[in-house]
Amino acid sequence: MKKKTLLIVDDDAVFNGLLRRQIEAMGFATLGAGSWAEAQQKLSEIEPSAIILDFKLPDSDAAKILGELRNQYPVIVLTGYGSIPNAVSAIREGAADFLTKPVNVDELEITVRRVLETAELRESNRFYRTQLASHRPGPLVFVSSAMREVQTLIDAVGPTDTTVLILGESGTGKELVAQAIHDRSPRAQRELVAIDGSGLQENLFESELFGHERGAFTGADRMKRGLIEEASGSTLFLDEVGDVGPAIQAKLLRVMETNTFRRLGSNKTLTADARFVAATNRDIEAMSRSGTFRSDLYFRLSRFVITIPPLRDRREDIEPLTRHFLAHLTTRTLPVSIAADALKLLVAYDWPGNVRELRNAVERAVILARPGDQIRSEHLAFIPRDRAGDLILRFNPDPSLEQLEREYLRQMMAKHGGNRQKTAAVLGISERNIYRLIEKYGFGGKGDS
Ligand SMILES: Nc1ncnc2c1ncn2[C@@H]1O[C@H](COP(=O)(O)OP(=O)(O)OP(=O)(O)O)[C@@H](O)[C@H]1O
Numbered sequence: 530m531k532k533k534t535l536l537i538v539d540d541d542a543v544f545n546g547l548l549r550r551q552i553e554a555m556g557f558a559t560l561g562a563g564s565w566a567e568a569q570q571k572l573s574e575i576e577p578s579a580i581i582l583d584f585k586l587p588d589s590d591a592a593k594i595l596g597e598l599r600n601q602y603p604v605i606v607l608t609g610y611g612s613i614p615n616a617v618s619a620i621r622e623g624a625a626d627f628l629t630k631p632v633n634v635d636e637l638e639i640t641v642r643r644v645l646e647t648a649e650l651r652e653s654n655r656f657y658r659t660q661l662a663s664h665r666p667g668p669l670v671f672v673s674s675a676m677r678e679v680q681t682l683i684d685a686v687g688p689t690d691t692t693v694l695i696l697g698e699s700g701t702g703k704e705l706v707a708q709a710i711h712d713r714s715p716r717a718q719r720e721l722v723a724i725d726g727s728g729l730q731e732n733l734f735e736s737e738l739f740g741h742e743r744g745a746f747t748g749a750d751r752m753k754r755g756l757i758e759e760a761s762g763s764t765l766f767l768d769e770v771g772d773v774g775p776a777i778q779a780k781l782l783r784v785m786e787t788n789t790f791r792r793l794g795s796n797k798t799l800t801a802d803a804r805f806v807a808a809t810n811r812d813i814e815a816m817s818r819s820g821t822f823r824s825d826l827y828f829r830l831s832r833f834v835i836t837i838p839p840l841r842d843r844r845e846d847i848e849p850l851t852r853h854f855l856a857h858l859t860t861r862t863l864p865v866s867i868a869a870d871a872l873k874l875l876v877a878y879d880w881p882g883n884v885r886e887l888r889n890a891v892e893r894a895v896i897l898a899r900p901g902d903q904i905r906s907e908h909l910a911f912i913p914r915d916r917a918g919d920l921i922l923r924f925n926p927d928p929s930l931e932q933l934e935r936e937y938l939r940q941m942m943a944k945h946g947g948n949r950q951k952t953a954a955v956l957g958i959s960e961r962n963i964y965r966l967i968e969k970y971g972f973g974g975k976g977d978s
């Protein structure tokens with residue numbers, strides 16, 4: 530098997546050479562670079578398995594570089610002794626791990642091996658996921674009654690041919706729900722076909738969706754079937770439908786109403802046999818009222834709407850989701866458990882990026898924790914925290930008194946570790962009354978305490 534190569538970027542030539550010798554002694558190949566410019570030159574020639582990067586470089590800074598590299602290579606950042614803030618900001622920017630100078634040989638070896646192992650794990654996970662994506666999508670994990678309602682709707686509408694519109698903020702699980710609907714349908718033996726309305730230009734979207742004849746436009750050197758044909762007998766998932774422009778909106782409406790379409794450059798009318806499921810994180814109802822989204826298309830899409838609430842409105846789901854992600858991201862060499870204080874942080878955080886953000890946070894914490902360790906709150910340093918002691922109540926639109934009371938109670942309970950006696954004292958009410966409130970707002974489940 531070919532040796533894995535690590536690229537060491539540090540302008541201290543002596544230190545760089547030393548590091549390279551130590552890493553080569555572990556059985557890896559290395560390349561050295563004394564500047565970011567030199568590193569880029571090397572990167573254009575080879576693809577290292579990981580990069581070790583000095584936090585301070587003469588011609589660039591780690592934060593900027595990490596932004597560019599985070600999705601391509603695992604990066605281990607080198608920081609000066611005691612500069613933990615630098616290390617933390619590096620991790621926040623996407624570094625896989627960090628080492629402090631002077632580098633201890635054992636620590637170097639453990640870190641390098643762990644980072645490579647995690648990268649491999651991610652690769653194989655990604656492979657595994659794409660292999661199985663269509664037939665074995667992840668289960669919908671939840672305990673909240675709001676998501677139970679979503680599941681009920683999926684079960685009810687799945688087996689029909691009804692068009693479904695899935696609404697929810699980014700990362701709430703719209704794609705997962707679309708897949709679940711498809712899986713419940715008699716079309717499930719065919720693969721779900723997805724088209725994303727946000728990425729493509731109008732003319733590209735059109736040829737993707739409807740296909741084209743040979744010679745339909747410059748470069749169309751052969752006939753190509755569109756996704757609508759691919760989705761024949763299956764489900765066509767119109768992702769980010771709120772992002773498509775007016776011309777495409779008109780074409781979508783036509784195909785949904787008539788079940789017919791034409792390939793670009795053809796005047797032959799073909800029959801579509803796809804079931805439509807659409808999703809968007811935009812308020813297309815408001816858009817249809819203001820005229821930025823066709824109202825006839827909105828009505829056509831919204832016959833059956835499933836709205837997925839944001840994660841902050843169903844905090845009970847945070848713990849089971851965390852455990853689910855831990856179970857699926859870890860191997861026996863990596864941590865599997867999470868400390869109570871860390872979990873509390875996760876439950877208290879508002880998750881603007883919803884379940885996707887939670888998954889990323891868990892994934893990072895797993896990388897940060899030492900093998901066999903628990904995930905602790907310091908591994909979640911990249912979660913912005915409200916300043917200690919501040920009470921922040923954010924609502925949009927304005928809350929009713931009851932909503933305000935519920936949120937206040939929730940935060941106070943969280944702040945006092947779920948201790949009802951303490952919380953009652955702070956609120957200036959009796960313990961009896963706090964039990965009544967807890968009951969009223971349905972806390973008391975483990976997720977909320
Ligand atoms: N209830 C859930 N159980 C398990 N995993 C979930 C759940 N909800 C979301 N996820 C996971 O969270 C991530 C984001 O979900 P998904 O891509 O479906 O979100 P989305 O609403 O389509 O986001 P966007 O609007 O950004 O496209 C995925 O990895 C998905 O598997």
Ligand SMILES: [Mg+2]
Nearest residue numbers: 700703704768
């Ligand atoms: Mg999506």
